[in-house]
Amino acid sequence: MPNETDIFETLRQELRRGSLILAVLAQLQEERYGYTLRRALSDVGVDIDEGALYPMLRRLEGQGLLTSEWREEDKRKKRFYRLSPEGVGVLARLAVEWRAMNSSLDKLL
Template sequence: MPVGDDLFEKLRVELRRGSLILAVLGALREERYGYTLRASLEQAGLPIEEGALYPLLRRLEAQGLLASEWREEARRNKRFYRLTTDGEAVLAQLLAEWNAISESILRLTERKM
């Protein structure tokens, strides 16, 4: 029985959700404001809607992983985000976990020739 497009889409969204947290933390090793963060994620092949990005940024900031500040740039107020020290530590831990999971999945899904 083939998997329906709806089921695939639901599973894809679930898979991307956790991946986006890691991508956002990684991208914010360099200070960025929301628009440039979103553009860099899209350029890397991980597009995210504003309606999903900003709540994620607020949640990561509330968890102490990000810090933000309002600054004027090009005569506009922009909110800049960056990793905190805790955010850097969590990013390192998550990357190690991501790599371990990825290696396990590759071992489990390799086809024997």
């Protein structure tokens, strides 16, 4: 039988997964490449490792929520990401959903 720490860690990861998607979408209202995205998230207390971030970016782009473009900057090719028009709409709807859920949970907790 799993102990309390294992159960907590599993539930924390589930809670975090959806929150990270919302955080990434919110940060990509401005164009960024992976490193600057990670830094911007970290600056507001949302840490995500590369092993989770890049697959998420590819998945969100595959879903049509992001666009990306390879460009050279500082003599290095970098892939820049930004919300697509569809991503803007989905982010707006998710933000409404998040605020409603957060408000309800605040009342419960």
